[in-house]
Amino acid sequence: MRASDKVSRGAITHQPGKGDPYPMKRPGADGSTSSPRQLRSGVAIAIVAKLALLAVLYVLFFSASNRPTVNAADVVQRLLPSR
16 A cells, blocks of 8 residues: 555545545535535525525515505605695
8 A cells, every 4th residue: 555545634635547536525624524415405404594584584674564654645745845
């Protein structure tokens, strides 16, 4: 076994011409590995959580219950105060 075949300090050494020894699992920044299925489910959960947060913000700030009532007389009075 050559020194280049060994794993050093938990990182996978690359061997030119041999390809990726672990094509479906790559170490993350902290050394952990995740499968594509785990990554997909994590991204899906994040997207659903963001959509839920956007829906809550819409209901709180932009729903019909938060809009003031506006009629034509008020608009005319605001835009043309001399009349």
